[in-house]
Amino acid sequence: MKSIAKNNHVGKVSRISGSVVFATGFEILAKNTIVRIGRDQILGEVVQILDDTLVIQSYEETDGVRVGDFVHNTNEPYYATLGPGLLGKMVDGLQRPMESLADLQGAFLKKGTLVDPFDHSLEFEFHPLVNIGDKIPESGEFGYVMEKKFKHPIMLPPLLGGGKVKWIAEKGWYNADDRIVEFEDGRKFGFYHKWEIRKPRKVKARMRVDKPFITGQRVLDSFFPIAKGGTSIVSGGFGTGKTVLEQAIAKHSRVDIIVLVLIGERGNEVASVLSEFAELTDEDGNPLMDRTVIIVNTSNMPVAARESSIFLGMTIGEYYRDLGLDVAVLADSMSRWAEAVREISGRLEEMPVEEGYPSYMPKNFGEFFERAGNFLLMTEKEASLTFIAAISPQGGDFTEPVTQAALRVTGGFWALNTELARSRHFPSVDWRQSYSLYGELISTALQNEYPKWGSIRSDLLLILKQEEELEQNVRLLGRDSLSEEQKAVLDMARFIKLTFMQQDSFDEIDQDSSIGKQYLMLQTLHLIWKYVLSEIRKGRTSRGVFEEKDIVTLSRIREVPETNLVKYDEWITMLTSKIEVNEP
Numbered sequence: 104m105k106s107i108a109k110n111n112h113v114g115k116v117s118r119i120s121g122s123v124v125f126a127t128g129f130e131i132l133a134k135n136t137i138v139r140i141g142r143d144q145i146l147g148e149v150v151q152i153l154d155d156t157l158v159i160q161s162y163e164e165t166d167g168v169r170v171g172d173f174v175h176n177t178n179e180p181y182y183a184t185l186g187p188g189l190l191g192k193m194v195d196g197l198q199r200p201m202e203s204l205a206d207l208q209g210a211f212l213k214k215g216t217l218v219d220p221f222d223h224s225l226e227f228e229f230h231p232l233v234n235i236g237d238k239i240p241e242s243g244e245f246g247y248v249m250e251k252k253f254k255h256p257i258m259l260p261p262l263l264g265g266g267k268v269k270w271i272a273e274k275g276w277y278n279a280d281d282r283i284v285e286f287e288d289g290r291k292f293g294f295y296h297k298w299e300i301r302k303p304r305k306v307k308a309r310m311r312v313d314k315p316f317i318t319g320q321r322v323l324d325s326f327f328p329i330a331k332g333g334t335s336i337v338s339g340g341f342g343t344g345k346t347v348l349e350q351a352i353a354k355h356s357r358v359d360i361i362v363l364v365l366i367g368e369r370g371n372e373v374a375s376v377l378s379e380f381a382e383l384t385d386e387d388g389n390p391l392m393d394r395t396v397i398i399v400n401t402s403n404m405p406v407a408a409r410e411s412s413i414f415l416g417m418t419i420g421e422y423y424r425d426l427g428l429d430v431a432v433l434a435d436s437m438s439r440w441a442e443a444v445r446e447i448s449g450r451l452e453e454m455p456v457e458e459g460y461p462s463y464m465p466k467n468f469g470e471f472f473e474r475a476g477n478f479l480l481m482t483e484k485e486a487s488l489t490f491i492a493a494i495s496p497q498g499g500d501f502t503e504p505v506t507q508a509a510l511r512v513t514g515g516f517w518a519l520n521t522e523l524a525r526s527r528h529f530p531s532v533d534w535r536q537s538y539s540l541y542g543e544l545i546s547t548a549l550q551n552e553y554p555k556w557g558s559i560r561s562d563l564l565l566i567l568k569q570e571e572e573l574e575q576n577v578r579l580l581g582r583d584s585l586s587e588e589q590k591a592v593l594d595m596a597r598f599i600k601l602t603f604m605q606q607d608s609f610d611e612i613d614q615d616s617s618i619g620k621q622y623l624m625l626q627t628l629h630l631i632w633k634y635v636l637s638e639i640r641k642g643r644t645s646r647g648v649f650e651e652k653d654i655v656t657l658s659r660i661r662e663v664p665e666t667n668l669v670k671y672d673e674w675i676t677m678l679t680s681k682i683e684v685n686e687p
C-alpha cells in the first residue's frame with residue numbers, strides 16, 4: 104500500500120460488483136473523474152466516495168478485472184470534444200466514432216481504447232472575423248467554417264474569459280492540430296475544445312419559450328404542441344410506436360440540428376434506423392444525416408455507458424445551440440438510462456424508494472430536463488434546445504416511477520395507448536391522457552398567420568372530450584339512447600381520428616404535414632362539423648350526412664400532397680356554400 108500512496112493517482116481494486124468497481128489507496132478522492140482499470144485500462148467514472156473508497160461505474164465490461172488490479176485516476180472529468188465535424192457522425196457513449204454498422208453488430212473497439220473523437224485529416228476552411236489587436240469577449244466568435252450547409256462559428260470556449268488578439272490564422276484550410284488564434288496573454292485556441300458533459304454550458308439568460316416546435320406530426324402539432332426549447336415525453340408500452348414516432352420527429356422536425364440518442368436498443372434496430380436515415384433528404388435535397396448526430400449505446404453495450412450517452416448527447420446539443428442553431432435532442436429510451444441508474448444504485452446497496460429506483464432519480468431527471476430551453480446566448484443570439492424522450496413503462500402503466508418522475512418536469516406528455524396501437528391507430532397518441540402545457544401559448548404564436556387556429560383547435564378537442572363522456576352512455580344504454588346531435592359528436596370524433604389524427608409514417612405523402620396543410624385540414628374538418636350540425640337541425644340523421652358522397656370524399660383529406668394544397672380551398676368553398684344554403 105505504501106508504494107501506491109506515493110503516486111496519488113493510483114490505487115487498487117478492492118471489490119467488483121458487476122459494472123461497479125470499488126478501489127482504495129488514493130490520496131485524492133474526487134467525484135466524477137475518469138479512471139482506467141486493470142490491465143485492459145478499461146474506462147470508468149467515479150460516481151461516489153465512501154470513506155477512503157472510490158466507487159467506480161465502469162463504462163466497459165469488467166470481466167477481466169480482478170481484486171488487486173491497479174486503478175489509475177486521471178483526475179479529470181469526462182469531457183466531450185466539441186467543434187466542427189460532428190454532423191453526420193455516429194459515436195458511442197464515450198464519443199468514439201462508429202464508422203460502420205459492423206461496429207454495432209458487436210465488433211467493438213478494443214477495451215480501454217480512448218479514440219480521438221476527431222479525424223485529424225479532416226480540414227475545414229477557416230474564415231477569420233477578427234484582426235490583430237481586436238478584443239474578443241468571453242465565448243466570442245473569431246471566425247467561421249462551413250460544416251455541411253451550416254455556417255459554423257468558431258468561438259472561444261465558455262468560461263475562459265476573452266482576450267486581445269496577438270495572432271489570427273489567415274483564411275485557409277486547417278485541422279484539429281492547428282492553432283487558429285493566439286492572445287497577448289499567450290493563450291492559444293484551435294477549432295476544438297473540451298466540455299464536461301454533466302455541466303450545462305453557460306448562457307446569458309433563459310428566455311420565454313414562445314415559438315412552435317413543428318414536428319410534421321398532426322396530432323402533436325395541432326392538439327398537443329410543444330414550443331421550441333420545450334420538453335416532452337413519449338411514453339407507451341411495448342410496441343406502441345415510440346420509436347417510429349421519435350424517428351418521424353427526427354426526420355421531419357423544423358429545426359436546424361437533431362441529436363439522436365439511442366440507448367438500450369437492439370443493434371439491428373439501430374442499423375435499420377441508420378440505413379433509412381442515410382437515404383433520406385430534407386426539403387432542399389440535403390442528406391438528412393447532414394443535420395444529425397447519433398449517439399448509440401445498443402443493448403449489448405455496457406449499461407453504465409447509457410448515462411454518459413445521454414449526457415454526451417445533451418452536451419453536443421448545447422454546443423450546436425451555442426452556435427445560434429435550434430436543436431432538438433431526442434432520446435430513445437430514457438427508461439434504459441433510469442434502469443442503468445437503478446442497477447448501479449442497487450450495487451451500491453442504496454435505499455431504494457420505488458421499484459428499486461433511488462431517491463435521487465427525480466432530481467437527476469429534473470436537472471437534465473432543465474438543460475432544455477430557449478436562451479439568450481453569450482453571443483447575444485437567441486437559440487433553443489428542445490428535449491424529447493421516449494419512456495417505456497412496463498405494461499404501459501403510466502403510474503410507474505420513471506414516467507412519474509419525468510411528468511414532474513416535462514411540459515408535454517404524449518401518451519401512447521396499447522389499445523390504439525393494437526387497432527393500428529398510429530401514432531397511438533391517446534387524446535384522453537396526453538397533454539401539453541404549451542397549447543395556449545402556441546395558439547397565440549400561430550394567431551397571426553392562422554387566425555382561427557386556436558378556436559378551431561378547442562372546438563375539435565371539445566368534440567373528442569364529449570365523445571369520451573358519450574361513450575359511457577353508449578356502453579350502458581346503447582347508441583339509440585343518444586340524441587341525433589350526440590350521435591353526430593361520436594361520428595365526428597371518429598372522422599377526426601381517421602382523417603386527421605391517424606398518420607402513416609410509412610406513406611410518402613402522409614408521413615409529414617406542414618403547419619399550413621394542418622391548418623387547411625383543421626378548417627375543413629371544422630366546416631364539416633358545422634355542415635353536419637346544420638343538416639341535423641333540418642332533420643337529417645348523423646349517419647345520413649356522413650354517408651353523403653361529398654363527405655365520404657373528404658374522408659381522404661390527408662392524402663393531398665403539399666404541392667396541391669389548393670385542393671383544400673376548393674373543399675372549403677364547397678362546404679361554405681353548402682352551409683350557406685342552410686343558414687343564409
Ligand SMILES: Nc1ncnc2c1ncn2[C@@H]1O[C@H](COP(=O)(O)OP(=O)(O)OP(=O)(O)O)[C@@H](O)[C@H]1O
Pocket residue numbers: 339340341342343344345346347348495529530531606607608609
Ligand atoms: N406512425 C406509424 N405508422 C405506421 N405504423 C406504425 C406507426 N407507429 C408504429 N407503427 C407500427 O408499430 C410497430 C412498433 O413500433 P415501434 O417499434 O416504434 O414501437 P416501440 O414502442 O418503440 O416498441 P418497443 O417497446 O419495442 O421499443 C412498428 O414496427 C410499425 O409497424
Ligand SMILES: [Mg+2]
Pocket residue numbers: 345346347
Ligand atoms: Mg422502441
